[in-house]
Amino acid sequence: xxxxxxTPGVQSGRLPGPAYARxxxxxxxxxxxxxxxxxxxxCYFCHDAPCITACPTSIDIPLFIRQIATGxxxxxxxxxxxxxxxxxxxxxxxxxxxxxxxxxxxxAAEGKPVEIGRLQRFATDKVMAAGVHPYTRAxxxxxxxxxxxxxxxxxACAHRLALHGHxxxxxxxxxxxxxxxxxxxxxxxxPDDFAAKEVEWLLKIGGITLQTGVELGRDVTLxxxxxxxxxxxxxxxxxxxxxxxxxxxxLAGVRDAVDFIAELRQTVDKSTxxxxxxxxxxxxxxxxxxxxxxxxxxxxxxxxxxYRRGQDGMSASLHEQEHAxxxxxxxxxxxxxxxxxxxxxxEAVEFAYTQxxxxxxxxxxxxxxxxxxxxxxxxxxxxxxxxxxxAAKKLDGTPMAGVWAGGDCAAGGEDLTVTAVAExxxxxxxxxxxxxxxxx
Amino acid sequence: MADLTTNFIGIKSPNPFWLASAPPTDKEYxxxxxxxxxxxxxxxxxxxxxxxxxxNVNGPxxxxxxxxxxxxxxxxxxxxxxDRPLEVNLREIKSVKRDWKDRAMIISLMVPCDEExxxxxxxxxxxxxxxxxxxxxxxxxxxAERGMGSAVGQVPEYIEMVTRWVKAHSxxxxxxxxxxxxxxxxxxxxxxxxGGADAVSLINTINSITSVxxxxxxxxxxxxxxxxxxxxxxxxxxxxxxxxxxxIARSHETRGLPISGIGGVTTWRDAAEFMALGAGxxxxxxxxxxYGFKIVEEMISGLSQYMDEKGMxxxxxxxxxxxxxxxxxxxxNLNYVTKAHIAQDACIKCGRCYAACExxxxxxxxxxxxxxxxxMDDECVACNLCxxxxxxxxxxTMVEMDKGAVDPRTGKPxxxxxxxxxxxxxxxxxxx
Numbered sequence: 110x111x112x113x114x115x116t117p118g119v120q121s122g123r124l125p126g127p128a129y130a131r132x133x134x135x136x137x138x139x140x141x142x143x144x145x146x147x148x149x150x151x152c153y154f155c156h157d158a159p160c161i162t163a164c165p166t167s168i169d170i171p172l173f174i175r176q177i178a179t180g181x182x183x184x185x186x187x188x189x190x191x192x193x194x195x196x197x198x199x200x201x202x203x204x205x206x207x208x209x210x211x212x213x214x215x216x217a218a219e220g221k222p223v224e225i226g227r228l229q230r231f232a233t234d235k236v237m238a239a240g241v242h243p244y245t246r247a248x249x250x251x252x253x254x255x256x257x258x259x260x261x262x263x264x265a266c267a268h269r270l271a272l273h274g275h276x277x278x279x280x281x282x283x284x285x286x287x288x289x290x291x292x293x294x295x296x297x298x299x300p301d302d303f304a305a306k307e308v309e310w311l312l313k314i315g316g317i318t319l320q321t322g323v324e325l326g327r328d329v330t331l332x333x334x335x336x337x338x339x340x341x342x343x344x345x346x347x348x349x350x351x352x353x354x355x356x357x358x359x360l361a362g363v364r365d366a367v368d369f370i371a372e373l374r375q376t377v378d379k380s381t382x383x384x385x386x387x388x389x390x391x392x393x394x395x396x397x398x399x400x401x402x403x404x405x406x407x408x409x410x411x412x413x414x415x416y417r418r419g420q421d422g423m424s425a426s427l428h429e430q431e432h433a434x435x436x437x438x439x440x441x442x443x444x445x446x447x448x449x450x451x452x453x454x455x456e457a458v459e460f461a462y463t464q465x466x467x468x469x470x471x472x473x474x475x476x477x478x479x480x481x482x483x484x485x486x487x488x489x490x491x492x493x494x495x496x497x498x499x500a501a502k503k504l505d506g507t508p509m510a511g512v513w514a515g516g517d518c519a520a521g522g523e524d525l526t527v528t529a530v531a532e533x534x535x536x537x538x539x540x541x542x543x544x545x546x547x548x549x
Numbered sequence: 550m551a552d553l554t555t556n557f558i559g560i561k562s563p564n565p566f567w568l569a570s571a572p573p574t575d576k577e578y579x580x581x582x583x584x585x586x587x588x589x590x591x592x593x594x595x596x597x598x599x600x601x602x603x604x605n606v607n608g609p610x611x612x613x614x615x616x617x618x619x620x621x622x623x624x625x626x627x628x629x630x631x632d633r634p635l636e637v638n639l640r641e642i643k644s645v646k647r648d649w650k651d652r653a654m655i656i657s658l659m660v661p662c663d664e665e666x667x668x669x670x671x672x673x674x675x676x677x678x679x680x681x682x683x684x685x686x687x688x689x690x691x692x693a694e695r696g697m698g699s700a701v702g703q704v705p706e707y708i709e710m711v712t713r714w715v716k717a718h719s720x721x722x723x724x725x726x727x728x729x730x731x732x733x734x735x736x737x738x739x740x741x742x743x744g745g746a747d748a749v750s751l752i753n754t755i756n757s758i759t760s761v762x763x764x765x766x767x768x769x770x771x772x773x774x775x776x777x778x779x780x781x782x783x784x785x786x787x788x789x790x791x792x793x794x795x796x797i798a799r800s801h802e803t804r805g806l807p808i809s810g811i812g813g814v815t816t817w818r819d820a821a822e823f824m825a826l827g828a829g830x831x832x833x834x835x836x837x838x839x840y841g842f843k844i845v846e847e848m849i850s851g852l853s854q855y856m857d858e859k860g861m862x863x864x865x866x867x868x869x870x871x872x873x874x875x876x877x878x879x880x881x882n883l884n885y886v887t888k889a890h891i892a893q894d895a896c897i898k899c900g901r902c903y904a905a906c907e908x909x910x911x912x913x914x915x916x917x918x919x920x921x922x923x924x925m926d927d928e929c930v931a932c933n934l935c936x937x938x939x940x941x942x943x944x945x946t947m948v949e950m951d952k953g954a955v956d957p958r959t960g961k962p963x964x965x966x967x968x969x970x971x972x973x974x975x976x977x978x979x980x981x
Contacts, residue, residue: 150617153940156900159920214897218941 114386114410119362119483121383123408129379132406136297137227145231148224149178155214160225163212165523166193166531170209170225177232185232187243194268194534195261197237197307198290199527200230201298204395204426208527237306242313247274249316252544255280255338257325257495260288261526262344262516264311265533266540271316273541278338279317282324288346289517290526292371295399296379297406326496335511340540343504343514344533348493353391353486357449366390366400366487373403385483388412389458391446392487393423394524398430400485401438412438413479417445417463417470424524445472455484492518513540551856552863553849555589557829558722558747558807560680562589562653565864566820566848569811569832570595570657570683570726573842575631577641584645586842587849590653592750592832595630595685596638598660598670603629603692609770612759612779621839623785625757627770627777629691630659635673643677654678655724659685659697662707664714671719681722684715684746686737687753689730689780699753702728705740712744724809727751727793729786734793738803749797750809750832752790754780783835787813791826795875798827815844817851824864825871879969886956886963887931887947889913889924895944896922902935902945910934927957 112120124132140148152174160170168189176185189196203209205226213222236243252275256263259281267277285291290304312319323329325345334341350365352358362385376382384407390397393416404412414433416423420442423430434440444460451457458481461472492503504514515532517524553564567590568574568583575594583591597603605628614623631638646654656679660666674682686702693700701707708725715723725741727734729752738749756778758768768776790812797803810828814820815836823831836844861867891902891914898920906914913928914935924935936945950956950963969975 147618153899153901155898156904157916157920158900159898214899218897 159212258344259286261529262533269537347490362455397487564589565830625779709744716745748807757781
């Protein structure tokens with residue numbers, strides 16, 4: 110008897126075979142040429158467009174849409190990449206409804222913005238599919254820069270530095286480059302190994318040496334990097350995960366959502382992935398949503414997100430929340446875990462209702478219990494500072510001379526790929542100005 | 550309910566919507582279906598002389614200009630007059646007219662420029678019981694190279710001569726169709742009137758190349774790597790047609806000459822505009838080629854509703870209503886002062902008005918850091934560009950200044966009506 114969503118415990122293969130391909134395929138397929146032209150026609154080509162301001166990387170959106178509308182998607186892609194070299198990924202994962210599309214004047218006019226994200230994907234996919242990398246390095250400067258972390262910030266930084274003619278060595282502790290793009294985003298947003306393909310495409314610029322399995326503090330020290338390179342960029346992300354600090358957290362079946370998501374991304378045959386019948390996800394961000402939705406897609410019977418504050422406090426966008434509920438995920442607001450219950454393995458989670466008062470969040474007397482054979486913790490990540498760097502929640506922009514930082518590990522990092530790209534890019538410009546200034 | 554029936558030079562039809570002489574009226578099958586759909590009349594696709602019919606190209610014959618979302622804004626064609634045998638057309642015309650006596654049936658004609666040819670064709674069509682003829686002096690392509698179509702229409706003397714022949718050899722009402730490919734449309738209209746035409750119809754299509762293929766470097770539509778100019782029509786030509794209709798309607802020499810309006814009529818509103826400028830009815834082609842015959846239902850209901858709302862009982866209440874308001878620039882009131890006004894609650898903050906005004910006009914719109922756009926009355930010349938580029942209807946409007954109010958731009962109070970003919974800057978005024 111094969112497993113089904115009703116099979117108790119944490120089990121793999123809950124769904125019939127073909128369901129996995131369907132569930133984890135492209136959630137929102139790329140626009141075809143006709144759809145793209147219809148969508149592009151809607152852009153008003155605003156003056157000093159609000160969408161550009163809303164984009165953390167300041168892509169000239171009206172220009173690239175006009176370029177699509179006039180049949181030059183290649184030029185459009187270049188406009189996008191000039192500001193955001195990971196524009197292909199951002200087209201897939203950006204919460205556009207909170208960024209460019211929220212600012213679109215058509216959102217104000219008719220509640221239906223120009224589909225900027227999908228148009229961006231149309232342009233970038235088209236050119237990437239043709240294998241074109243439209244950048245050529247400047248003459249080599251002889252300068253060498255170490256980039257720690259091959260996530261969005263590090264990659265954007267490395268590309269911009271290479272463009273300026275510097276030699277870049279990117280060190281990544283994991284087996285594959287890409288950072289959260291590779292390990293931290295729901296599968297259905299980036300199917301077909303897109304994250305890896307995008308890195309491969311990005312590296313075509315040349316001048317970038319990628320070293321995987323190299324960890325700062327373990328294999329190399331910051332001091333070494335500072336002495337061997339002309340500059341160092343830290344894009345190390347957030348290595349630590351916040352704990353529930355509830356009794357029973359150590360029970361089998363309780364897991365960090367980021368690990369679950371990473372495992373999902375790295376598993377080709379999703380039917381081999383075990384998932385609980387009753388899954389509880391604790392948290393209110395994108396990671397919580399991605400874990401919850403994918404639990405449902407793996408065949409969990411019930412999936413519940415429990416968030417300790419109100420709906421407006423959730424950092425997952427409304428669009429993401431709606432996607433979760435449409436997938437069959439239940440979202441409970443204003444409740445916090447007080448105990449994980451079970452003998453050996455988790456069996457239930459006990460929650461207290463909460464109230465936000467003048468003294469912050471208060472647990473109320475009223476309790477409820479959710480049945481659970483699997484619990485995912487998605488209550489935020491934290492910086493694990495590299496040895497030699499003062500411990501803090503985030504790294505300052507310039508922790509020390511010759512060292513720059515960007516992305517989630519840096520102060521100002523927003524847990525968004527697009528922000529990390531902007532910070533990596535800007536750090537590269539700052540590094541370029543500094544090291545070339547030193548030469549002059 | 551308004552009465553849409555029209556009596557155009559003695560030809561009655563249940564509504565003022567006729568199909569123009571063109572591909573949709575080339576054969577019985579189409580025309581019967583058009584009448585079933587509700588069209589008030591049809592000008593049958595142009596007939597030529599007895600003998601082997603003309604031939605058409607066997608590649609594309611239509612070119613296009615598209616707007617947003619591939620909306621067809623303009624079309625051109627290199628099709629010639631009917632390429633079917635004359636007898637077949639005559640038989641079909643007679644057959645349709647017999648069954649549709651309440652609809653207008655006009656036959657478009659184009660034969661070589663000699664009296665015998667015209668006498669002959671007029672004799673041949675007599676038996677069809679058609680209600681009238683339309684002389685095709687308009688087609689700009691193909692036939693013009695053979696001394697017909699616009700080759701005649703561009704020479705007023707020829708128009709007068711042929712019209713005279715037609716009136717001499719036929720008792721049928723005669724409409725002369727005019728080409729826009731001339732410098733002053735009033736001259737051919739006057740010639741038609743002198744020749745005895747009962748009416749003119751205009752405009753025929755405009756010489757055009759719709760686009761150039763940037764791979765093959767041939768004009769479109771392309772025939773074996775080459776292209777030729779074709780006749781442009783559709784919504785894009787309506788403004789040109791409206792002006793030409795108005796010029797004839799208001800000209801001293803041609804005033805009162807019945808006009809059948811043609812050129813980009815797509816909706817009831819277009820039709821009403823042509824009629825207000827003096828057209829007794831309208832002829833439609835591109836719109837049905839784009840959307841099919843069914844659009845006449847919207848035209849009938851729309852015109853009917855409009856007339857009811859305006860208290861108009863018959864189409865004659867509408868025809869010509871705007872003609873007295875068409876004037877020469879020199880008579881426009883220079884003391885009519887308006888200022889653009891932006892309704893902030895309707896503004897979606899796209900900034901197109903700002904870009905247009907700042908880059909290309911009078912720098913009369915301000916933009917704040919919060920994207921609030923406001924008109925600076927002391928700079929605004931009321932050019933209307935901001936309204937034209939605003940994507941939101943009625944967001945920007947022109948507000949007339951009261952007489953006596955001081956225009957902040959000029960510092961002068963708004964005065965009484967005064968035009969260029971008396972303006973001190975007018976050299977001819979100063980000379981006196």
